[in-house]
Amino acid sequence: METKFRFTKKALEDLPIPTKRVRVRDEGVPGLVLELTPKGVRTFRVYKKIKGHASPINVTLGKFPDLSIEQARRQATEAIHRLGDQVNPNEEARAARKSKVTLEEVFKDYCAARPLTPSSLRGYTTVINNYLDAYKTKPLANITEEVVKKEHHRLSQxxxxxxxxxxxxxxxxxxxxxxxxxxxxxxxxFDHNPVGILSHQRSWNKIPRKHTRITRSQLPVWFQGVCTLRDTGEDFTVAVCDLVEMALLTGLRKSELLGLTWNQVNMADRSYHLTTTKNGDPLELPITDRVFSILERRQRLYNTHGFVFNADNLHGVIREPKKVINQIREATGVEFTLHDLRRTFTTTAESLGVGTYTIKRLLNHRTRRDDVTAGYVVLTPEELRPSAQAIEDALLQHAGLTPPAQTLDTRFQALIASLSEDKKQQLMAELTKESL
Structure with missing residues (x-):
């Protein structure tokens, strides 16, 4: 039951401990109350109904006796004036707390709100812990343009x-x-992004885009090294060798290959689909001849986790192939990364004259929003198969694993498949005239 009297120190100290929470009101400042809990905790609050609110506003001031009665009355009077001006002190307090949010707190909220891949999450965490560690526990508002310029310069060294x-x-x-x-x-x-100062002052480092790939002359020794290591290695080594070879023959990203499961592979139809990709777009691709043989070998080494590139660990899949890749580098003398294999695939496709839209689909690259034609180009695995097979055959020919004649036939088939019906008829007419 509520009681109203003029607050004094003795009167508040003498209040009996209740069996349930009670509220007493101060006669000195209308709206100032003291709440008393069964545990004996005494808290000053403003409890006042204001226009436009269905229920009274409850503003916490502090605990008695840490907060004196005089201090409570002053704070209550100020809070009541703010309420009269249609300003809620609770909302002000929440805004003040938000304005002091730390870099680390923002990062946690960002990770919770964004569907980051495990590799992206690891990369972002490394940046926060290694390069922004000095600012993790500080308010985000403390990171100014001057801080950005200073840290960017320091890290660039x-x-x-x-x-x-x-x-x-x-x-x-x-x-x-x-x-x-x-x-x-x-x-x-946080209306202003201080990192914008780097663009304004043109301070971003001009880092040239990588153009490294495996050259045509390196392919024979590279393939030989991969095959030799696979023939002499244990299951994990075999899995990584299969991984790097399929990366070269398909141009797929590391994450796309490692995430590939057997329920995404249709050996009967010689196709497979990827649901988790870098840009979020699903991808369905044909299985070419050499890739088919790789998948057959992977099936013989199947484990219950269901990953194509399985490994004997808690995750059931290869987590980090660097050790075996380093062995391939040492054995062949060819320096390469998994992304170099993607560039090698793309370069080979371009040299064969594979169409731009076909290459983009094979690589799962998005086209520009203003490219109207791209919206009408729908390429199924069967329509992609001739080009994908031509690229594989060319790579194997450069590696000395197939005769040139076979690759030439396949390239010709891919060229025919890429032509429109009108172009095919024109070509047929020309060939018929030549034969006569």
């Missing part, structure tokens, strides 16, 4: 690529924070 990556991650967190944390009246608390 060690690695220009890591410096740019760090600032791109920071830019993404500020962009996220802008809409995630709002103040009073839904006002932006």
């Amino acid at each position: 060690a690695s220009q690529a890591q410096a740019d990556l760090t600032m791109r991650v920071l830019r993404a967190l500020f962009n996220f924070a802008k809409y995630e944390y709002r103040g009073l009246n839904n006002r932006f608390l």
Whole structure:
């Protein structure tokens, strides 16, 4: 039951401990109350109904006796005036807390809100812990343009690529924070992104795009090294050798291959589909001849986890192939990364005259939104098969594993398949005239 009297220190100290929470009111400042719990906790609050609100506003001031009665009355009077001006002190307090959110807290909220792949999450975490560690527990608002310029310059002394990556991650967190944390009246608390100063001052490092790939002359020794290591290695080594060879013959990304499961593979139809890709678009592709033989070998080494590139670990799949890849490098003398294999595949496709839209589909690259024609190009695995087989055959020919004549026939078939019906008829007419 509520009781109303003028608050004094003795009167508040003498209040009996209740069996349930009670509220007493101060006669000195209308709206100032003290709540008393069965545990004896005494808390000053403002409890007042204001216009436009169905129920009274409850504003916590502090605990008695840490907060004196005089201090409570002053704070209550100020809070009541704010309420009279249609300003809720609770909302002000929440906005104040949000304005002090730390970089680490923003990062946690960002990771919870974004569907990041495991590799992306590991990369972002590395940036936060290694390159922005000094700012993790500090308010995001403390990271100003001057801090951005200083840290970007400092990190660039060690690695220009890591410096740019760090600032791109920071830019993404500020962009996220802008809409995630709002103040009073839904006002932006982080309206300004300080990383923008790098673009304004043209301070981003001009890092040339990588163009490394396995050259045609390196393919024979590379294939020989992969095959030799696979023939003499244990199951994990065999799996990585199969992985790198399929990466070269399909141009797929590491994450796409490692995420491939047997329920995505249709050996009867010689096709497979990827549901988890970098750009989020599903992809359905044909299984070419050499890839088919790789998958047959993988089936013989099947495990219950269901991954194509399985491994004997808790995850049931290869987690990090670097050790075996280093063995291939040492055995062949060919320096390469998995992404170099993707570039080798693409370069080979281009040299064969494979159409741009076909290459984009094989690589799962998105076309520009303003490319109207791309919206009408629908390529199924069967329509992609001639080109995919031609690329595989060319790579195997360069490696000395198939005779040139066979590859030439396949290239001719791929060329015919890529022509429209009108072009095919024109070609047939020309060939008929030549034969006569």
